Amino acid sequence: MRSSAIDFQTDTRISAQPILLVYFVCALAAFTAGTIASNMTTKLTLSVFAVYIAAASYGIDHLNSRSPTAAKWAALLLLESMLMLSTVWLGAVPIYAGAFLIPALAAVLIGLRAAAVMAAVQSGLLVAFYMLKGAPESVWLVEGVLSCWAIYGILSAVYKPIGDVVEWAEQVYATASETLEQLRDKRADYEQTVAELKGANAQLNSLNKLAQNLRQIAETERSAKAQFVANVSHELRTPLNMIMGYTEMIIQSPRMYGAALPGALLADLAVVQRNADQLSRLVNDVLDMSQIDSDQMALTRESVDFREVIDFVIAAVTPLFKRKHLYLRHDIHADIHYIFCDRTRIQEVLLNILSNAGRFTEQGGVVVRAVIEGENLIISVTDTGPGIAKPDIDRLFKPFEQLDARIRRDYGGSGLGLAISKKFVEMHDGRIWVESQIAVGTTFFISLPLVQHHPPAADHMRLFSPYLHYERRSGTGRNAEQPAKQKAAVVEAGDVLGRLITRYMSDVEVVPATDLSEFDQQRAALSTDLILVNQKLDALDPAALRQLSRDTGMVVIACSIPDTSERAQLLGVDDILVKPVSRDRLLQTLENRGIRDGGVLIVDDEPDACQLFARMLSADDQNYSVLTANDGAEALHILEAFQPRVILLDLVMPTMSGLEFLAVRAAHPKLQSIPVIVMSANDADFHPLTSRCITITAKDDISVNSFMKCIRAVMQILSATVDANDSKQRGEPTAG
Structure with a gap:
């Protein structure tokens, strides 16, 4: 039997003392029976039997204090001897009738094994007694033996299921105890988790407060950035407009200044104009990026004749080298022709490096070389300057880093040029590095890929269209032809969407059309991949777009981005010109409105700007009469006595701004008839380039x-x- 059952039997055993108490009762009963017996022999026999039982019981009781197990076996032997003596005195009946008592008492005192042993012993004694003494009937022997084993079987049948139940109960108890311990552990873990969650919740609340503060700081920074962009727009474009306007006037109309101007002066002015154009493009990029709220500078990549880039850069820095009596040479490999890059960015990189080389070189000069290595163009600019120590080379490309304070004092600069140049080169998937020796010179190396690389793009980056799966492969040769661009028909009254596509999606070629009728006329000759429609929000017709997609078999993407005319309409003016304004653009704008002569009122708080625009309008036999006003209030005073054919209006002015002037104009019908063209350097005065909707229409069901x-x-x-x-x-x- 299993250990739990054995333990149960051990727990259910009784001690010898209750049995001994029964024996004492039996002895007292025998003694009492002997006392009242009439036969002397019977009286003597019962008295002796009573004394024997009492004496044996007393001895077993003393033995029980020393060895309980021995006392139990002695109690069994005493019962066996009592049965034998009773059989001797009374005949065969006691030993057969009381045979079952021996294994029963053994099971109660010691266990089932002892009961089996005593059943076997009792069976042997019964058989021996039967063979020696005989019996009235053999059935008594059989009944005696069967009673011994029957009582053993009954006790076994009772003990085993009880033992199994006890074992099951112990297992359940053990499982319950283990589960309870686990629950206690989990409760401890839960309490610890709750405590940690409380701590985490407190930290989260602190982080939320910190996030709110950071959000407020970010909003403040965003407002400061917007204000900075507005200031940059006005403060840079206004003087830039002076530089570009006057150089253009001098170059295009030198007769305005009387005697013929020297050719060298005109050549120098051409250099000034090229650099002013370069600066103007950079300012426009900064402002465009701020309007679109992009987090990185966009590139306008195209196939560029590298020799033109080199010629432009060398022409721009030649005056510096001539002034310092330095040589400037270039050695361009004969196989180098076109590269795929952003012309403006690469020109700025080379201008920065060549300008630095010219500023820091006192004797000798600079050599520009360009060779092809594999699929990359390697440009090197080597000077004979003082050189750079190796520990200082890593600092060159960090913003606002200059090797010592003397450099800023002696040579100027902000420390941003090389950092910006490195960024531009890396945006072209290229790299820039430096090699230098003290007292020998420095060489800047630039590596640019010759061909356009098309990184794998997600489907939605292919103009949201799931239908354009064909990828053109670019050539791998040095002078391989650039891959054909995707073509997009852009249908819009102005040019704002076309300019955005051209500027920020270099792999898409724009085919412009002013309206759908013009597109229909050109459709037979066009081979485009999709159609882009830019219309006012209330003019977008889903049914017409769906029909257009079915007729052309192309995807149609419609949006609503306000162009210059819409922004002018919102301001209540006829047109908007963003400074710097060229002479040709100003005259063409007036020509488009049929204004070829007559009075022009220029309203601008910058006297230089008024003088510039007046010069533009009076050059080359132009029949304009010009009046100027320093602010909106002075302009209203002039308008009381003089009615011009057009008003050229700046927006940012003291006393009365351009917007306030327009508000007064809107309240006077007489002034409303005078066209107004806004000329401002501040793009923040206009609505940013955004679209509030986008519609995609396919020929077939999607x-x-x-x-x-x-x-x-x-x-x-x-x-x-x-x-x-x-x-x-x-x-x-x-x-x-």
């Missing part, structure tokens, strides 16, 4: 799979809370 991809793409672009890997985790429908 499958569920494609539709879900488009939805996911738009969500990823427009929502900062959508995980880019969400579609992989959830899965998309596979059938439409």
Whole structure:
């Protein structure tokens, strides 16, 4: 039997003392029976039997204090002897009738094994007694033996299930105890987790407060950035407009200044004009990027004749080298012709490096070399300057870093040029590095890829269209032809969307059309991949877009980005010109409105700007009479006595700004008839380039799979809370 059952039997055993108490009672009963017996022999026999039982019981009781097990076996032997003596005195009946008592008492005192042993012993004694003494009937022997083993079987049958129940109960108890311990551990873990959660919640509240503070700081920074952009727009464009305007006037109309101007002066002015144009493009990029709220500078890549870039840069820095009597040479490999790059950025990089080389070189000069290595163009600029120590080379490309204070004092500069140049080169997938020796000179190396690289793009970056799967492969040769661009027909009254596509999507060629009728006329000769429509929000017609897609078999993407005319309409003016304004652009704007002569009122708080625009309007036999005003109040005073054909209005002015002037003009019908052209250096006065809707129309029905991809793409672009890997985790429908 299993240990639990054995333990149960051990727990259910009784001691010898209750049995001894029964024996004492039996002895007292025998003694009492002997006392009242009439037969002397019987009286003597019962008295002796009583004394024997009492004496044996007394001895077993003393033995029990020393060895309980021995006392129990002695109690069994005493019972066996009592049965034998009773049989001798009374005949065969006691030993047969009381045979079952021996194994029963053994089971109660010692256990089932002892009961089995005593049943076997009792059976042997019964058989021996039967063979020696005989019996009236053999059935008594059989009944005696059967009674011994029957009582053993009954006790076994009772003990085993009880033992199993006890074992099950112990297992349940052990399991319950283990579960209880686990629950206690889990409760401790839970309490610890609750405490940690409370701490985490407190930290989260602190972080939320910190996030709110940071959000407020970010909002303040955003406002400061917007104000900075407005200031940069006005403070840079206004003087830049003076430089570009006057150089253009002098170069195009030198007769205005009387005697013929020297050719060298005109050549120098051409250099000034080229650099002013370069600066103007950079200012425009800064302002465009701030309007679009991009976090990186965009590139306008195109196939550029590298020799033109080198010629432009060398022409720009030649005066510096001539002034310091330095040589400036260039050695361009004969195989180098076109590279795919942003002309403005690469020119600025080379201008920065060559300007630095010219400023820091006192004797000798600079050599510009360009060679082809594999699929890369390697440009090197080597000077004979003082050289740079190796520990200082790593500091060159850090913003606002200059090797010592003497450099800023002696040579000027802000320490930004090389940092910006490094960024521009890396945006072209290139790299820039330096090698230098003290007292020998320094060489700047620039590595640029010769051909355009097309990194794999997600479907939604291919103009949200799931239908354009063909990828053109670019050539790998040194002078390989650049891959054909995707063509997009851009239908809009102005040019704002076309300019955005050209500037920020270098792999798309724009085919412009002013309206759908013009597009229909050109459609037979066009081979475009999709159609982009830019119209006012209330003019977008879904049915017309759907019909256009069916007629052309192309995807139609419609949006609503306000152009210059719409922004002018919102201001209540006829047109908007953003400074710097060239003479040709000003005259063409007036020509477009049929104003070829007559009075012009220029309203600007900058006297230089008024003088410049007056010179533009009076040059080369122009029949304009010009009046100027320093602010809106002075302009209103002039308008009381003089009615010009057009007003050229600046917006940022003291006393009365241009916007306040327009508000007064809107309240006077007489003034409303005078056209107003705004000329301002501050783009922040106008609405940013944004679209409040976008519509995609396909010729055929869009499958569920494609539709879900488009939805996911738009969500990823427009929502900062959508995980880019969400579609992989959830899965998309596979059938439409």
